[in-house]
Amino acid sequence: MIYFDNAATTKYKPEEVYKAFEYYVREVGVSPGRGSYQLGIEASRMLYKTRKKIANYFGMDNANVLFTKNSTEAINLFFEGYLKQNDHVIITCYEHNSVLRPLHKLHEEGRITYSVITREDLNLSPDEIVKKYAKGNTKLFCTTLASNLTGRIVYSKDLLKHMKDKGITTFVDSSQGAGKIKISITSDSIDYLSFTGHKDLMALPGVGGLCCKNKPDWKPLIQGGTGILGDSYINPDVFPEGYEAGTLNMPAIWSLNSAIGYCIDNFTVIQDKEHALMRYLLSELEKLSNVIIYDKNFERVSTVGINVAGVQSSEVVKVLDKNGVCSRGGIHCAILAHEALGTVETGVVRFSLNYLNSMEEIDTLINVLNDCR
Amino acid sequence: MIYFDNAATTKYKPEEVYKAFEYYVREVGVSPGRGSYQLGIEASRMLYKTRKKIANYFGMDNANVLFTKNSTEAINLFFEGYLKQNDHVIITCYEHNSVLRPLHKLHEEGRITYSVITREDLNLSPDEIVKKYAKGNTKLFCTTLASNLTGRIVYSKDLLKHMKDKGITTFVDSSQGAGKIKISITSDSIDYLSFTGHKDLMALPGVGGLCCKNKPDWKPLIQGGTGILGDSYINPDVFPEGYEAGTLNMPAIWSLNSAIGYCIDNFTVIQDKEHALMRYLLSELEKLSNVIIYDKNFERVSTVGINVAGVQSSEVVKVLDKNGVCSRGGIHCAILAHEALGTVETGVVRFSLNYLNSMEEIDTLINVLNDCR
Numbered sequence: 090m091i092y093f094d095n096a097a098t099t100k101y102k103p104e105e106v107y108k109a110f111e112y113y114v115r116e117v118g119v120s121p122g123r124g125s126y127q128l129g130i131e132a133s134r135m136l137y138k139t140r141k142k143i144a145n146y147f148g149m150d151n152a153n154v155l156f157t158k159n160s161t162e163a164i165n166l167f168f169e170g171y172l173k174q175n176d177h178v179i180i181t182c183y184e185h186n187s188v189l190r191p192l193h194k195l196h197e198e199g200r201i202t203y204s205v206i207t208r209e210d211l212n213l214s215p216d217e218i219v220k221k222y223a224k225g226n227t228k229l230f231c232t233t234l235a236s237n238l239t240g241r242i243v244y245s246k247d248l249l250k251h252m253k254d255k256g257i258t259t260f261v262d263s264s265q266g267a268g269k270i271k272i273s274i275t276s277d278s279i280d281y282l283s284f285t286g287h288k289d290l291m292a293l294p295g296v297g298g299l300c301c302k303n304k305p306d307w308k309p310l311i312q313g314g315t316g317i318l319g320d321s322y323i324n325p326d327v328f329p330e331g332y333e334a335g336t337l338n339m340p341a342i343w344s345l346n347s348a349i350g351y352c353i354d355n356f357t358v359i360q361d362k363e364h365a366l367m368r369y370l371l372s373e374l375e376k377l378s379n380v381i382i383y384d385k386n387f388e389r390v391s392t393v394g395i396n397v398a399g400v401q402s403s404e405v406v407k408v409l410d411k412n413g414v415c416s417r418g419g420i421h422c423a424i425l426a427h428e429a430l431g432t433v434e435t436g437v438v439r440f441s442l443n444y445l446n447s448m449e450e451i452d453t454l455i456n457v458l459n460d461c462r
Numbered sequence: 463m464i465y466f467d468n469a470a471t472t473k474y475k476p477e478e479v480y481k482a483f484e485y486y487v488r489e490v491g492v493s494p495g496r497g498s499y500q501l502g503i504e505a506s507r508m509l510y511k512t513r514k515k516i517a518n519y520f521g522m523d524n525a526n527v528l529f530t531k532n533s534t535e536a537i538n539l540f541f542e543g544y545l546k547q548n549d550h551v552i553i554t555c556y557e558h559n560s561v562l563r564p565l566h567k568l569h570e571e572g573r574i575t576y577s578v579i580t581r582e583d584l585n586l587s588p589d590e591i592v593k594k595y596a597k598g599n600t601k602l603f604c605t606t607l608a609s610n611l612t613g614r615i616v617y618s619k620d621l622l623k624h625m626k627d628k629g630i631t632t633f634v635d636s637s638q639g640a641g642k643i644k645i646s647i648t649s650d651s652i653d654y655l656s657f658t659g660h661k662d663l664m665a666l667p668g669v670g671g672l673c674c675k676n677k678p679d680w681k682p683l684i685q686g687g688t689g690i691l692g693d694s695y696i697n698p699d700v701f702p703e704g705y706e707a708g709t710l711n712m713p714a715i716w717s718l719n720s721a722i723g724y725c726i727d728n729f730t731v732i733q734d735k736e737h738a739l740m741r742y743l744l745s746e747l748e749k750l751s752n753v754i755i756y757d758k759n760f761e762r763v764s765t766v767g768i769n770v771a772g773v774q775s776s777e778v779v780k781v782l783d784k785n786g787v788c789s790r791g792g793i794h795c796a797i798l799a800h801e802a803l804g805t806v807e808t809g810v811v812r813f814s815l816n817y818l819n820s821m822e823e824i825d826t827l828i829n830v831l832n833d834c835r
Contacts, residue, residue, distance in 0.1 A: 090501070092492075094492065094496070094497045094499070094502075097492065097493050097496040097497060097709075098491070098492060098493045098496075098709060100491040100492055101491065102487070107484075107487065107488070110487075111480075111484075114475070114480065114483075114666060115480070118471070118473040118474065119465075119467065119470065119471060119473055119788070120470050120471045120667075123467070123470040123471075123790060124467045124470060124779075124788055124789070124790045125776070125779055125780070125783070125790070125791065125792075126467070126779070126782075126783040126787075126788040126789070127783060128463070128788060129467075129788070157531075158530075158531035158535070158668070158708065158711065159708040159709050160708065161684060161685075161686035161687065161707050161708030161709075162531075162684055162708060164686070165683075165684045165685060165686065165707075185686075185687060186685075186686055186687045186688075186692060186707075187685075187686035187687050187707065187708065189695065190685035190686055190687075190695065190696050190697060190707070191684075191685040191686065193685075193695045193696050194685050194696050197696065285709070287709060293487060293713060294493075294668075294709060294710075294711045294712060294713060294714075295531070295667075295668035295669075295711035295713075295714055296668075297708075310538075310683070311534060311535055311538045311564075312534075312538060312559075312560075312563035312564040312566075312567050313534035313537070313538065313558075313559055313560035313563055313564065313795075314534065314558060314559045314560050314795030315559075315795070316795070318793075319559060319792070319793035319794060319795045319796070319797060320793050320797045320800070320806060321797070322562060322563065322566045322797065323563050323566050323567050323570065324563060334534050334538075334559075334560065334563070335531065335532040335533065335534025335535060335560065335670075336470075336471060336532050336534075336658070336660060336667060337667075338531065338667045338668035338711070338714075339667060340666065340667060340668075341667075341668055341711075403498070406497075406498055406499070407498070409499075410498070410499040410500060414499075415492070415497055415499040415501060415502070416497070416499070417496065417497045417498070418498065419498075419692070420691075420692035420693050421692060422686075422687030422688070422689070422692045423692070424692060424693045424694070424695065427692075427693070433693060
């Protein structure tokens with residue numbers, strides 16, 4: 090089986106990540122912040138260490154990381170807490186539905202408005218984009234690190250800086266590409282960043298979170314047991330515990346600690362391998378007439394979206410599946426990007442690779458696509 | 463090390479539960495509802511099977527189960543979605559902060575009111591309780607299955623039936639005791655039930671959920687990618703996918719499938735063992751003068767809350783920890799119960815056992831307590 094759906098989740102994790110998870114469940118196994126016995130304290134220490142590691146990884150020298158179940162929850166928590174009545178938000182046309190939908194819900198409720206930077210306007214200079222989109226009530230700018238549909242790296246330090254200079258808070262959704270692209274909250278003018286463990290960071294599923302340059306002072310999304318200050322009738326005003334009601338998924342958090350270590354230690358090897366694979370894949374795809382490659386000429390993560398002219402994406406995926414190739418077709422939880430590319434009707438066939446794939450697997454893919462046409 | 467903090471989380475899971483998790487991450491490893499390739503379809507099948515298994519376990523013949531990260535998220539999701547402006551809610555004084563806090567937040571926002579059935583009034587007949595607490599605008603009755611503080615089983619089929627007969631929707635928080643006490647949504651007049659995987663159900667952490675007698679028609683808590691109908695600007699109006707935005711923690715869900723099988727297969731053995739341990743623990747505690755046992759004469763799960771007269775609970779826990787016994791002191795995320803028992807100042811020392819504990823471990827505990835006094 091050839092797995093080209095790493096943008097949905099990385100199926101294969103580094104062996105040490107599985108081991109870290111297993112260590113936690115077998116050797117520790119208790120919840121942090123609950124019991125004050127030695128093992129409970131050790132669990133709390135492991136939790137803090139992981140906050141610190143993630144914060145450092147994303148360029149912060151604090152430990153301002155709150156954990157959620159995935160990036161989607163982190164984004165919802167942030168928007169619900171941070172945005173106030175009549176705020177205006179700027180997003181790019183490449184945002185995942187996890188950014189679009191919570192904003193659109195707030196919009197439908199009459200709480201906020203939002204504008205979408207079109208694909209064409211992303212070619213403008215940062216200065217021009219800010220001039221065109223920023224309003225007096227613009228509170229927030231949201232950008233994905235990379236498109237989950239085409240792999241294009243959308244993240245622009247320049248644009249973030251220009252937004253920040255205009256007094257606009259900045260947010261990055263790093264779900265696609267974190268672990269593969271170096272980003273720094275401190276240096277790159279980022280205020281908030283959401284991440285998910287199970288994709289490029291290669292942790293086990295069930296953990297994501299929000300990095301906060303400064304500790305938030307807004308309300309949490311979820312109320313409940315926080316392990317501390319249990320006598321208050323609502324969550325205590327304490328960061329991060331007040332934002333993490335309920336039992337944390339500590340084994341997954343510990344696997345993320347290990348996974349981030351792996352990403353750091355193997356950064357160049359992984360990047361070189363993935364770049365080589367992507368160069369080869371793109372060059373082979375280009376040789377196929379009737380294949381449309383989206384965002385071909387942009388810097389990218391290890392994802393590419395294509396279509397075979399005249400064939401529905403779902404049909405292509407079906408043929409690939411029969412030949413042992415796992416890819417994804419249809420609409421990819423990023424309706425704005427489909428609209429921008431004109432692929433709402435056809436969908437898109439997406440191949441998302443990682444460093445564990447091989448040139449031979451790409452050859453197989455190309456052979457099947459050749460037969461598809 | 464003697465582990466008496468099973469009410470926080472069951473530290474030791476059945477071997478087959480670890481294996482189920484490992485099977486998922488190593489042999490399947492993909493996300494359900496995303497790719498339409500064979501392995502993706504198999505993942506979706508495993509997800510559906512688990513919904514069905516949980517639904518059946520809780521006495522439903524459908525598969526109306528939506529997954530969250532834990533019980534706390536399920537409760538927040540339910541209250542936020544279900545309760546409308548000016549609704550009145552009845553809860554018991556034994557509710558966990560995961561029930562109290564989201565309700566109190568809604569109350570502070572001027573959206574709902576709530577009443578707390580006092581410890582004394584729980585002695586009244588169901589008929590009298592309904593008469594005393596139900597109002598014209600009472601929409602919902604919430605009861606915990608068992609107290610996380612004292613172990614008392616609070617759940618009463620009779621009271622649920624009387625509330626239901628009065629036209630009040632019923633909700634059970636089964637976090638403490640699910641897997642150990644047989645409850646049936648269909649037979650016991652329950653409309654909604656929240657559960658968590660990592661406590662008595664003995665799954666790995668990171669999964670909980672909401673069982674719904676009828677499919678909900680209210681709004682989800684979290685907006686984002688749902689894997690289906692990606693072209694809609696908000697979550698599609700589809701149950702359960704529309705309530706589960708973001709990547710599900712499928713390995714934990716699959717571990718829960720296995721864990722529920724274990725609970726069913728070993729129900730009597732586990733119950734007999736735990737009953738015997740609790741009988742022994744209570745009888746030994748009773749022999750110690752100066753030890754106050756809370757809710758001594760009620761039916762209970764394998765949890766008991768005590769205090770040593772004149773000693774702070776945190777001090778007792780410290781001495782126990784030095785002797786290798788893990789217990790929990792202080793305030794236990796159930797402030798209403800502490801108020802009802804008069805233990806806000808002292809806290810409570812909690813011992814929560816399960817079938818893997820032994821009489822010898824209880825002897826050790828009693829010896830240390832003897833020295834504590």
